[in-house]
Amino acid sequence: MKSNDGAENSALLNELAARIRYQTLMMVNRAKSSHVGTCFSMAEVLAVLYGSILRVDPQNPEWLKRDRFILSKGHGAAALYAVLAERGFFPLEWLETFYQNGSRLAGHVTHHYLPGVEVSTGSLGHGLSVATGMALAAKRDGETYRIMALLSDGECDEGSVWEPILFAPHHHLDNLIAIVDYNKIQSLGTVKEVMDLEPFADKWRAFGWSVREIDGHDVNEIQSTLALVPFEEGRPSCVIAHTVKGKGVSFMEDKLLWHYRTPQGEEFANALAELEGHA
């Protein structure tokens, strides 16, 4: 019985991830915009966060006791908007306006007039500091909600990312969770070529974080890992999610091209066919 529940649960989460990919593809195609690869690599992480982990209420997005989520990699906006709409924070039809004149949905994450978005991002290296401030405020106020920030790997080139990485363990912010979408590709090349982060987990550990490395496309592993936070009392948690850029569409997977390329024409049709095949 329990295993059936588990299977049903993971099927639901995978279905949500598939819907995130589908909505994202439709949005970036319509908008002729970039960053489909970065949206696809975090689809399962977002699905698990919004499908299972985050204590949020789409009917009451300002609920004071809610968990806070910050998408620090703001260029993945389409996927965040998709999951928020799928969870009912705002109507699904709004997704059709992504990038369009007069829309509420800007190309980078925007809180203005958009229920469910905590913080606007788009310039890399901001989200973890804001999340850290929220975590510190929560601690000082005796609140038990958690603050989760999702970062990109390329973002970790920013010195400003390492300032809160230094700060948070010093202040024992175990209500803070940083997740890195480690898809190994950034704007102009692989992470290894551009600015190697390895040994990445060791760096976080050396700064005082409690670190888990997971398969960022395995909803069960994501869920069971995030269900355990904080991994250690008194320490912030870091989840390094090993992912594949462009995951879900064979010809986009692990391809630098799909950081910026927008799916149009035949490529769009092929991508859609692949996603519908999976769904």
Added chain:
Amino acid sequence: MRTAFIETLLELARLDERITLVVGDLGFGVVTRFREELPKQFVNAGVAEQNMTGLAAGMALSGKIVFTYSIANFPVLRCLEQIRNDACYHDANVKIVSIGSGMAYGSLGVTHHATEDIAIMRALPNIAVVAPNDPVEARLATSAIVAHRGPCYLRLGRGGEPTIHSPNIDFQLGKSIRVRDGSDLTLIVTGGLLQNALHVADILREGGISARVLSVHTIKPLDTVAVLDAARETAAIFTLEEHSVVGGLGGAVSELLMEAEERPAKFKRIGLNDAFSSKVGDQDYLRAQYGLDTAGILATIRNTLGLSGSLTSANRR
């Protein structure tokens, strides 16, 4: 001004636990009492201004009234994008405090001189820009900023500035204070040059020139009524600031006047002429070197008005 600020903040913070002071590992001897008395309302963010500011925004978005505190350019330029995106765009209750504005840190050199900060902060939407002229204004500005919802920039001196106002002046953000009445010309002054302006007005009066002196402690929002009154009622306007003439008080006033119906016959921005204050010396020495002491200000006024001869014998217009 520094003392007036921290004492006022401590008084207010005792009554309102939302008030939080976040320092960038500076303020030795200044913030000690605050930290000891209210440790739960104090954070030392370390030498990391970007995190200090992003952190402050996160705390403010969680209901706190957060003051970031450091010296000169560190809490302003080093973390400019955090101020823009995280504080201003979110209209977060973050109050940025810079100590030692202008050339107050004298011989410490150009890295420690804040001489473009007003222009840069003023360009950001949602933020109020406040540069008190004396410790009384600094104290009242601190209270006003706590009460004001949204981001503010508070630009303070280093300490030891003369007290000019009486303790109970009427102080409102965005409303200038007419310190001296005058009908011939107006000196509009911000950020600690008020005493020099008053000396200048005294000397001008000996020469038969009646100078109005406005303390514009809030550059944004600017007291447009007082500036336009001055443009209508006096024939010349001079702005005085220990800051570049580009984009600061002088910039704000000239933008207003160029769009106004009535403009003064003469207008001159007095400040650093788009240059670094790279000479070495204390604040008074540097003010003299860059034309911001009484003699330098008078010389600029005389040249602008086309007055010849000694000041005391200058003809009244």
